Amino acid sequence: MTTFDVQTEPDRVRVQVSGELDLQSEPELTAGVDQVLAAGGTSPVVLDLRAVDFIDSCGLRALLRARECVQRAGRAFTVAVVPGAVTSLLDIAGVGDWFDYE
Amino acid sequence: MTAVRRYDVLDTPPDGAFDRITALAARLFDVPIAIVSIVDTDRIWFKSHFGLPDEQIDREPGLCASAILQPLPWVLQDARRDPRSLSNPLVAQENGVGFYAGVPLTTHDGFNLGTLCVLDQQARQISEDDVATLADLASLVMDELELRREARLAVELKDLLRRQAEDVAATLQRDLLPPMVPAVSGLEVVARYHVADRQQVGGDFYDVVAQDDGCALVVADACGKGVRAAALTGTARWALRTVIIGRWSPAQALQRLNEVLTSAQATPDRYCTAAVAQLRRHEDRIEVVLALGGHPHPLVLRADGRVEPIGATSPIVGWSRAAAYVNQTAWLGAGDVLVLFTDGLIEATGGHTTGSDSALRALLAPLAGRSAAEVADRLDAAIGLGPAGQQLLMDDAAFLVVRSAWGAA
Numbered sequence: 001m002t003t004f005d006v007q008t009e010p011d012r013v014r015v016q017v018s019g020e021l022d023l024q025s026e027p028e029l030t031a032g033v034d035q036v037l038a039a040g041g042t043s044p045v046v047l048d049l050r051a052v053d054f055i056d057s058c059g060l061r062a063l064l065r066a067r068e069c070v071q072r073a074g075r076a077f078t079v080a081v082v083p084g085a086v087t088s089l090l091d092i093a094g095v096g097d098w099f100d101y102e
Numbered sequence: 103m104t105a106v107r108r109y110d111v112l113d114t115p116p117d118g119a120f121d122r123i124t125a126l127a128a129r130l131f132d133v134p135i136a137i138v139s140i141v142d143t144d145r146i147w148f149k150s151h152f153g154l155p156d157e158q159i160d161r162e163p164g165l166c167a168s169a170i171l172q173p174l175p176w177v178l179q180d181a182r183r184d185p186r187s188l189s190n191p192l193v194a195q196e197n198g199v200g201f202y203a204g205v206p207l208t209t210h211d212g213f214n215l216g217t218l219c220v221l222d223q224q225a226r227q228i229s230e231d232d233v234a235t236l237a238d239l240a241s242l243v244m245d246e247l248e249l250r251r252e253a254r255l256a257v258e259l260k261d262l263l264r265r266q267a268e269d270v271a272a273t274l275q276r277d278l279l280p281p282m283v284p285a286v287s288g289l290e291v292v293a294r295y296h297v298a299d300r301q302q303v304g305g306d307f308y309d310v311v312a313q314d315d316g317c318a319l320v321v322a323d324a325c326g327k328g329v330r331a332a333a334l335t336g337t338a339r340w341a342l343r344t345v346i347i348g349r350w351s352p353a354q355a356l357q358r359l360n361e362v363l364t365s366a367q368a369t370p371d372r373y374c375t376a377a378v379a380q381l382r383r384h385e386d387r388i389e390v391v392l393a394l395g396g397h398p399h400p401l402v403l404r405a406d407g408r409v410e411p412i413g414a415t416s417p418i419v420g421w422s423r424a425a426a427y428v429n430q431t432a433w434l435g436a437g438d439v440l441v442l443f444t445d446g447l448i449e450a451t452g453g454h455t456t457g458s459d460s461a462l463r464a465l466l467a468p469l470a471g472r473s474a475a476e477v478a479d480r481l482d483a484a485i486g487l488g489p490a491g492q493q494l495l496m497d498d499a500a501f502l503v504v505r506s507a508w509g510a511a
Contacts, residue, residue: 058325058326092398
């Protein structure tokens with residue numbers, strides 16, 4: 001079960017994801033980020049992955065796509081993580097330094 | 103007859119819906135017998151027969167056999183005196199049919215399959231209203247027949263689509279894997295590949311290329327599933343094989359593959375992870391030059407039971423043109439076993455959300471000294487694919503197990 005929650009904070013927009021990021025939830029994350037960008041604004045977008053307990057290669061693709069889309073919209077993109085499934089996949093995938101961290 | 107075949111109703115078991123309609127008809131018309139009949143080439147078969155033990159009768163003219171030949175209700179108020187039916191054996195026999203009213207069961211495209219009919223031994227009067235009621239009941243029978251036909255078609259269609267999907271997946275998959283692992287002099291090489299879902303082409307693939315002084319090994323995983331993943335998998339597999347045959351080093355091979363995949367996409371959309379290894383025989387040991395593209399570290403099971411990850415992490419392949427790949431060298435001594443695998447094996451051995459290879463390492467440690475085939479069998483068994491195993495894979499899993507042949511004394 002995966003949930004997405006968008007919170008507008010004073011200086012940033014936070015997209016909070018919990019559960020599993022995989023083939024099934026990939027389209028939802030992509031749609032969620034599109035929605036944030038469609039609402040306009042220039043504040044940084046934070047993808048908060050601290051409550052994600054499983055991520056696979058499709059989940060990683062969703063993160064990379066989110067990063068592309070937000071940066072193409074001219075906005076800063078950061079991720080919030082805690083050591084666990086997300087950080088170990090970013091390490092194995094060799095893409096840990098492609099992201100800025102909150 | 104083609105229409106009867108289309109509804110595939112002949113000789114099917116009794117069915118409550120039709121039995122309720124004949125019981126209702128018998129009660130409404132206050133007659134002892136009501137029948138749903140289907141006309142076959144040489145007989146009249148009863149889908150439902152209230153008040154009559156027979157399941158079928160000969161196709162003699164006069165009753166049902168005549169009723170289906172015309173579109174209107176077939177009514178014989180006094181069958182024994184009616185010239186149309188008096189010679190029918192069922193009418194002529196002792197206590198035979200004295201009254202018959204049948205309405206054809208007409209398909210939406212105008213074919214008569216049989217009748218709904220009510221019968222009595224006595225001659226009787228029947229009003230136009232009664233005939234209209236009988237026609238309404240016949241429509242109900244026809245609706246039920248349509249429902250069953252549609253349900254059957256839906257099941258057949260679903261079955262056909264499933265078989266086609268499996269066929270497409272199997273065909274694509276066959277093209278993505280080497281037909282057989284080539285014999286490599288001095289090395290024991292075993293490949294295993296397991297799909298989680300036979301209807302979907304997986305993104306995992308492996309390759310083994312024999313070379314004069316050893317071999318090159320590839321284990322890779324294209325993200326996603328289905329035909330789109332298969333297209334990427336095909337591109338990656340053949341691009342890698344091409345550069346490997348050209349004797350590029352593993353890091354150079356991944357660098358080339360990254361160029362091919364990034365230049366094939368206007369904006370990054372798909373990527374793969376890969377482990378590419380070049381094995382060369384030396385006097386008493388094997389040199390392993392390894393490059394990783396965002397791929398889990400291969401493991402070496404030493405002859406003394408230690409399990410070591412090898413290779414230096416580099417980024418996934420096909421997303422960023424800036425990615426750089428590096429070679430790292432490891433050595434296999436006598437009895438050492440190298441295992442290259444996709445993350446499906448980590449997930450299958452360690453549990454869905456683990457992300458760590460510690461369960462796989464623990465599984466390998468006690469297998470020190472075993473042959474490559476024995477190690478592969480043990481891994482198969484651990485992920486539920488043993489001789490009696492039921493497959494429980496969440497994701498596809500591919501792995502290669504390699505051991506120097508002279509270590510297996």
